[in-house]
Amino acid sequence: MRLAILGTGAMARYYAKLFASLNPVMVGRQGGSYVLSQDRDRSIVTPEFLHWTVAHSSLFDLVIVAVKWPAMPLVQSFFKDAGSDLLVISLMNGMGQEEALIPPLSPEQLMVGVTTDAVTLDHDDESGLPAARVTAVGHCLMPLIPHPLVPFWQQQLKDLGLWGSWKFLSAEAVRRERWVKLIQNSIINPLTALANVTNGEITRIPLWTLSRSLLEEARKVSHAIGMALPSDLDFRVSQLCQMTASNKSSMLQDIERRRMTEIDSINGYIIRTARTVSLQAPTHEALTQLIHAMETHFDAS
Ligand SMILES: NC(=O)c1ccc[n+]([C@@H]2O[C@H](COP(=O)([O-])OP(=O)(O)OC[C@H]3O[C@@H](n4cnc5c(N)ncnc54)[C@H](OP(=O)(O)O)[C@@H]3O)[C@@H](O)[C@H]2O)c1
Incomplete structure (x- = not known):
């Protein structure tokens, strides 16, 4: 499963570390190494990075959208010729993701969820690198949609031991x-x-x-x-x-x-x-x- 994470901020850094075994590609304005700290754990993470100008949705099977709303025009451009096989997960705050992204995406491709995970941007004095600090691990609620990749994503969550914190509920x-x-x-x-x-x-x-x-x-x-x-x-x-x-x-x-x-x-x-x-x-x-x-x-x- 080729995974992209749109964004390079707090949430994107957290999910890039959480799904590191899938070798995610971060898409944004500036990549590089960062430190993710959670409780007493502190890891230096260096995901593959693509700038918005060269990243394209056709390179991926699954995309997690983790930007702030002012970046939405870049997200829309990223998805402009998206194929119907692509599955997209948004955990952004606020509302209006469907209006912004359908079309080009179809309703069956877009899972707009909600999370109580809490992460803040930071700076790591020890390494001099940008950082993110996980202040609370919550749960992610996702609507269950009829997309062929959803069972693969659910299996991935089980394999990573995340099945308890990612819950699939009715869209309503x-x-x-x-x-x-x-x-x-x-x-x-x-x-x-x-x-x-x-x-x-x-x-x-x-x-x-x-x-x-x-x-x-x-x-x-x-x-x-x-x-x-x-x-x-x-x-x-x-x-x-x-x-x-x-x-x-x-x-x-x-x-x-x-x-x-x-x-x-x-x-x-x-x-x-x-x-x-x-x-x-x-x-x-x-x-x-x-x-x-x-x-x-x-x-x-
Ligand atoms: N952090 C949390 O605990 C948390 C919890 C629940 C939900 N959320 C939601 O998750 C989403 C991401 O939050 P976050 O905390 O990761 O935000 P963040 O740390 O501020 O990161 C925001 C990301 O959006 C990009 N961005 C913002 N404005 C942009 C612009 N005008 N043009 C291009 N890129 C832009 C930033 O790129 P640059 O760094 O290049 O500016 C960065 O990659 C938001 O909708 C937030 O409300 C966050």
């Missing part, structure tokens, strides 16, 4: 989990990025009062599209903040690194979905505008 069940994560991200990400605080600190400052309207607006939208959400979602959001208290959200990390954020695929997706059912999401709109205002000071990188 995964879509629900994606909405839950979307809403959690739509609250925690922009608030922590605006306040420049960790996930734990955000619940203790006045800005957190906006979490109530963010949740209510998102809940009305999901209800209008027939998506039943857990009734204790407010508790789950606060609990997630406590469980990841010392973490900086990925949006705060993007702001610190002066990178464009994923706000348009998170809060922006809720706003766009609200419009399709004649609703409004004014708090999500306000936060999206504020994050965009911060981004206007960044270089276009």
Whole structure:
């Protein structure tokens, strides 16, 4: 199985190490060795690398998409003449992968899942290399689709001892989990990025009062599209903040690194979905505008 991992960031580094026995090729802007640390283990990993300009989907059987949303035009170009044999897995946050990638991909080729794995970018002082640190090993939920490569992928997961953490559920069940994560991200990400605080600190400052309207607006939208959400979602959001208290959200990390954020695929997706059912999401709109205002000071990188 020829495996490509699109991206060279935190998630891509983690999955390149996890699936090292398949000799994955990383696709991105800059390759090279990096250090992956997990608990007390520390490994130097040097995956094969292809730049976006020379990589092509026809070279691979399976592709894991692990980029941030601003890289989506490059991902679309990578898949533009994809054959129907290709299987694609996306574990990106936010929503809109299907709209962005079908076509050229068919619905049977694209598994959009959700993961609770947590990895942060780092720098290894000992080796002077870029690094990634696994802060939590969670689970990946994937929709079960009728693609001939899926049984091979499942066997691969069993062979690697990952069968317990990669779960295959109905498309509807995964879509629900994606909405839950979307809403959690739509609250925690922009608030922590605006306040420049960790996930734990955000619940203790006045800005957190906006979490109530963010949740209510998102809940009305999901209800209008027939998506039943857990009734204790407010508790789950606060609990997630406590469980990841010392973490900086990925949006705060993007702001610190002066990178464009994923706000348009998170809060922006809720706003766009609200419009399709004649609703409004004014708090999500306000936060999206504020994050965009911060981004206007960044270089276009
Ligand atoms: N990290 C986690 O714990 C975690 C957990 C769950 C889900 N996710 C999701 O997984 C996805 C990847 O996250 P990550 O943490 O790996 O992000 P990351 O460390 O910031 O890496 C992002 C990747 O996207 C590329 N990229 C970003 N903007 C680009 C642009 N404008 N043009 C070209 N390439 C660009 C980066 O390339 P350069 O390095 O060349 O800029 C890098 O390869 C995101 O959707 C994230 O929300 C992450």
